[in-house]
Structures are given as structure tokens and as C-alpha cells.
Amino acid sequence: MTVAEVGRPRASRAPLKLRKRSPIIDVLQVAVLAAVLIWFTLKGAGAINYNWQWYRVPVMFYRVVDGEFILGPLIEGLFMTLKISGAALILALFIGLATALLRRSNSYSGRALAYGYLELIRNTPLIVQIYLFYFVLAPIVGTTPFWTGVIALAVFEGSFTAEIFRAGIESVKKGQWEASDSLGLPRHETFRRVVLPQALPLMLPPLTGQMVSLIKHSAILSAVAVFDLTTVGLDLIADTFMAFEVWLSVAGVYLALTITLSVSVSLFENRIRKRAQHW
Amino acid sequence: MPDSSEKPLMIELRGVNKWFGDFQALRSIDLEVRLGERVVVCGPSGSGKSTMIRCMNRLERHEEGTIIIDGIELTDDMKNVTAVRREVGMVFQQFNLFPHLTVLDNLMLAPLRSRKLPKNEAREIAMHYLERVRIPEQAEKYPGQLSGGQQQRVAIARSLCMKPRIMLFDEPTSALDPEMIKEVLDTMVELAEDGMTMVVVTHEMGFAKTVADSMVFMDEGEIVEAATPADFFSAPKSERTKTFLSQILIH
Numbered sequence: 001m002t003v004a005e006v007g008r009p010r011a012s013r014a015p016l017k018l019r020k021r022s023p024i025i026d027v028l029q030v031a032v033l034a035a036v037l038i039w040f041t042l043k044g045a046g047a048i049n050y051n052w053q054w055y056r057v058p059v060m061f062y063r064v065v066d067g068e069f070i071l072g073p074l075i076e077g078l079f080m081t082l083k084i085s086g087a088a089l090i091l092a093l094f095i096g097l098a099t100a101l102l103r104r105s106n107s108y109s110g111r112a113l114a115y116g117y118l119e120l121i122r123n124t125p126l127i128v129q130i131y132l133f134y135f136v137l138a139p140i141v142g143t144t145p146f147w148t149g150v151i152a153l154a155v156f157e158g159s160f161t162a163e164i165f166r167a168g169i170e171s172v173k174k175g176q177w178e179a180s181d182s183l184g185l186p187r188h189e190t191f192r193r194v195v196l197p198q199a200l201p202l203m204l205p206p207l208t209g210q211m212v213s214l215i216k217h218s219a220i221l222s223a224v225a226v227f228d229l230t231t232v233g234l235d236l237i238a239d240t241f242m243a244f245e246v247w248l249s250v251a252g253v254y255l256a257l258t259i260t261l262s263v264s265v266s267l268f269e270n271r272i273r274k275r276a277q278h279w
Numbered sequence: 280m281p282d283s284s285e286k287p288l289m290i291e292l293r294g295v296n297k298w299f300g301d302f303q304a305l306r307s308i309d310l311e312v313r314l315g316e317r318v319v320v321c322g323p324s325g326s327g328k329s330t331m332i333r334c335m336n337r338l339e340r341h342e343e344g345t346i347i348i349d350g351i352e353l354t355d356d357m358k359n360v361t362a363v364r365r366e367v368g369m370v371f372q373q374f375n376l377f378p379h380l381t382v383l384d385n386l387m388l389a390p391l392r393s394r395k396l397p398k399n400e401a402r403e404i405a406m407h408y409l410e411r412v413r414i415p416e417q418a419e420k421y422p423g424q425l426s427g428g429q430q431q432r433v434a435i436a437r438s439l440c441m442k443p444r445i446m447l448f449d450e451p452t453s454a455l456d457p458e459m460i461k462e463v464l465d466t467m468v469e470l471a472e473d474g475m476t477m478v479v480v481t482h483e484m485g486f487a488k489t490v491a492d493s494m495v496f497m498d499e500g501e502i503v504e505a506a507t508p509a510d511f512f513s514a515p516k517s518e519r520t521k522t523f524l525s526q527i528l529i530h
């Protein structure tokens with residue numbers, strides 16, 4: 001038996017079945033779809049004699065006044081969306097990990113808590129959850145609109161992240177836990193140094209998808225007046241009546257953001273996979 | 280063996296019962312293993328051999344009876360369980376090496392994270408045992424790059440790095456290609472010669488004859504027969520043992 005043959009066999013590669021197709025394919029699909037949509041939009045606009053004013057759009061991104069570079073409202077909205085999404089993502093990862101661990105724990109109340117949370121969040125509309133956080137929880141707890149939004153989003157996305165963590169953890173073979181136990185490794189060390197490093201490469205693709213959804217879902221916070229990209233879009237239309245240009249620009253910015261994200265994660269993923277080749 | 284009974288008891292099982300749901304996997308198991316003793320366990324598949332030795336380091340929980348390992352009783356108290364696991368090494372049929380870590384890191388993990396040794400000391404121990412299983416040159420490779428025999432020797436070295444007083448082996452050569460069985464058995468013979476207390480589940484009867492102090496035959500969750508290898512192979516008492524031996528010695 002050659003080294004290569006020895007390296008291949010067994011279930012070592014099997015867990016990769018959890019992997020979904022490359023996000024680049026998704027991105028391409030979206031791009032094609034977008035092109036078709038734009039074409040229809042332009043045709044439709046022509047039909048209703050829409051008065052295009054694209055020349056007024058660049059100032060929504062940036063202006064140069066007296067040689068000074070000033071960010072336009074769309075870019076500021078983008079930054080706000082990034083801030084909300086970033087903070088919500090970190091929080092969602094914590095919530096997801098904690099929920100996944102609780103579901104595996106020996107404590108009955110811990111499992112019940114995780115189960116109740118998952119059912120509650122999955123079976124109510126996001127917009128209702130957001131209203132609950134804004135109009136019921138925020139006045140009681142006294143969080144700022146920004147943090148209320150972040151928490152609401154994170155609680156929602158955390159329920160999906162929990163599933164991703166659970167699947168990742170369960171993909172690691174039982175023998176890995178047993179070997180760690182037999183060596184007297186404490187649970188948290190087993191988790192951190194044995195299980196998580198093996199689960200992570202499998203979790204990255206679905207986590208990327210989750211991040212993209214999170215960015216998209218953050219738009220719903222415009223319903224409660226956080227100054228994110230979508231709120232900015234709404235305000236700009238109220239001021240300029242340029243609905244087509246503004247919405248197309250806003251969609252373009254979201255698209256650019258999620259494409260950048262997908263591509264950079266898939267590059268990172270390739271690096272990890274290369275490292276994991278000999279597993 | 281009159282002199283061996285002077286030696287301290289390392290493993291003591293008294294009336295151990297274990298169920299998986301309704302199915303009783305172990306039936307009133309009694310077993311004593313003294314310091315430096317080598318016990319070989321055999322029996323048909325599904326007879327409870329794995330379950331028994333996995334109870335010895337609490338990978339399985341027994342429901343009834345007493346298990347005392349090196350003076351520590353195994354109970355639900357995790358302190359005792361951890362204490363026992365530091366004393367007891369285990370080698371699995373499927374090796375269970377950590378595929379994402381190099382051989383050296385596989386060996387250093389427990390000394391670093393379980394015994395909290397400093398890095399240079401852990402590395403020294405790891406290299407020492409890698410040399411002992413004769414593959415120091417593989418230290419920087421990943422388990423998947425090694426042959427099965429090499430992987431199992433790494434797994435043995437990984438257990439030894441915790442400096443256990445007892446080693447448990449659960450069919451350590453069953454997953455190996457025939458040409459690699461010997462290198463693993465040789466490693467185990469050397470370990471026996473150094474006086475390690477060992478419980479080995481195996482069907483390698485040649486190995487059993489050379490190293491075992493006592494043979495244990497299990498069937499349907501019971502210890503049917505326990506004897507010295509000489510008696511066990513030449514004059515088995517129970518019919519079930521005879522049948523089993525005739526089957527296994529043919530091939």
C-alpha cells in the first residue's frame with residue numbers, strides 16, 4: 001500500500017458531504033438574474049416614459065468639496081449596515097455556539113431552553129420579532145436603537161447558526177471524543193483543540209451563506225429607523241423622487257458587499273481545504 | 280502464581296452489570312488484574328469485550344457493581360473519572376488519531392492540556408515515546424500520511440505520553456493489513472517486557488501465548504473462563520471455550 005492509498009481511505013473525506021457548492025456559483029446566478037432584471041427595468045421605464053437622472057446619483061456616494069472628500073448618504077448607510085451586520089454576526093456566532101452546546105448538554109433545563117429558543121424564533125416572522133424587540137423589550141431594558149437592532153438580528157440569525165454548529169460538531173467522529181476522554185483531556189480542551197478545528201472547515205460554507213442572509217436581513221431594520229443602507233434609500237427617494245436609480249444603486253451596493261464577502265471567504269476556504277487535504 | 284498475589288491490585292471489577300436499554304451487555308463480571316500483569320481477553324464478536332474494557336476508563340458507565348482502578352473507584356464523580364483516565368491509556372481498533380494535528384502535536388496534546396506540562400517538556404516526552412515506537416522521523420507528518428501500522432504505533436505512543444500505569448488495548452490489530460500486524464504486536468510485547476500492566480482484547484493467539492499471564496474468555500456478556508494460557512489452550516474447561524478456540528485456531 002502506498003502512502004497515498006493509506007492517506008485516502010476511511011471516512012476522512014466523508015464529512016465534506018456537508019459542504020455545499022461553491023458560493024461563486026450562487027454569485028454568478030445572481031449576476032445573470034440581475035442583468036435580466038435590469039434589462040426589463042430599462043424597457044419598462046421606457047414604456048412609462050421614466051425620466052432617468054443617473055447624473056444625480058454619484059453625489060449620493062461621495063462629493064468633493066474644496067478638494068475635500070465627503071462621503072455621501074449611500075456610503076454612510078453602507079457603513080451602518082456593515083456595523084450592524086458585523087456586530088450581529090459576532091453575537092449570532094456566540095448565541096449559535098451556546099445553543100448548540102446547550103442542546104448537547106446533560107442538563108435538562110439547558111436543552112429545554114435551547115429547544116424553546118429555536119422553536120420560538122423559527123416559527124415567528126422576523127418583522128414581528130423586530131417589533132417585539134423595539135417596542136416591548138427596548139423600552140424595558142433601555143437599549144439604544146442600534147443595539148436593539150443588533151440584538152434582534154443576532155437572536156434571529158443565531159437560531160440558524162446553532163444548526164450549523166450542531167451539524168459541524170456532529171460530523172466529527174465519536175472516536176475523537178473517546179480518544180480525548182481516554183487521554184484525560186478536559187472537555188473544553190477537547191472541544192477547542194480536537195472537535196472545533198475539524199468541524200470548522202465544514203461549517204465555513206454554510207456560515208458564509210448565513211452571513212449573506214444576515215446582511216440582507218439587516219435591511220429590515222429600516223422598518224424601525226436605524227440609518228442603514230435601506231433607510232437611506234427610502235429617505236433619498238422621499239427627497240428626490242428618483243425611485244428607480246436609488247433602488248438600483250442600493251441593490252448594487254448590497255450585491256457588491258455580498259459578492260466581496262463570498263469571494264473572500266471562498267479564498268480562505270480553499271486555503272483551509274488545502275491544509276486539510278491529508279486528513 | 281503465588282508471588283503475583285503479593286502485588287497490588289491495579290484493576291478490580293466486582294459484580295459489574297451493564298445494560299444498553301433492555302439489552303444486558305455485561306453480566307456480573309468479576310476480574311482482578313495485578314501490577315505488571317498481562318491479561319488477554321477473547322471471545323466472539325458482540326460478547327462484551329469492548330464494553331468491559333471501556334468501563335475500565337469510564338468510556339462506558341456501568342450500572343451495577345464496583346470498579347476500582349489503582350485504588351480509585353469509578354463513580355459518577357468526575358474527579359475520580361479524570362484521575363483514573365490519567366492513569367489508564369487506551370488504544371483503539373480505529374486508532375482515533377487527531378487527523379488535523381501532526382504526529383508530534385498528537386503526542387503533545389495531552390501532556391500540554393491535561394497534565395499542563397511546559398512545551399519543551401511535552402516535546403521531550405513526545406520524542407522519547409516516538410523513538411520507542413521507532414518512528415521519530417515521522418514527527419512532522421500528519422496521521423493520514425502514515426501506514427496503518429505506523430498510525431497504531433503513534434496511537435500507542437500518544438497514550439504512553441501520559442505515563443499511564445495501565446494500558447488497555449481494544450483489538451489494536453483488527454483494522455490492520457496483515458503485513459502490519461507484527462510491527463504493532465512487537466511494540467506491545469516490548470511494552471509488556473517493561474512491566475506495563477495490560478488488558479488486551481485480541482484474537483492474536485500467538486501474541487497471547489507469548490505475553491499473557493492470564494486468558495479471559497467472554498461470551499454473551501459473561502466471563503466464561505479465566506485461566507493461565509497453558510491451561511486455557513491445552514485444557515479449556517467450558518464447551519463454549521472449546522468451540523471458540525477450534526474456530527479461531529483454524530484460521
Ligand SMILES: Nc1ncnc2c1ncn2[C@@H]1O[C@H](COP(=O)(O)OP(=O)(O)O)[C@@H](O)[C@H]1O
Nearest residue numbers: 299302304322323324325326327328329330331
Ligand atoms: N452504545 C451501544 N448501544 C447499544 N448497544 C451496544 C452499544 N455498544 C455495544 N452494544 C451491544 O453490546 C454488545 C457487546 O458489544 P461489545 O462490547 O462491543 O462486544 P465485543 O467488543 O465483544 O464485540 C453487542 O451486542 C453490542 O451490539
Ligand SMILES: [Mg+2]
Nearest residue numbers: 328329330450
Ligand atoms: Mg469490540
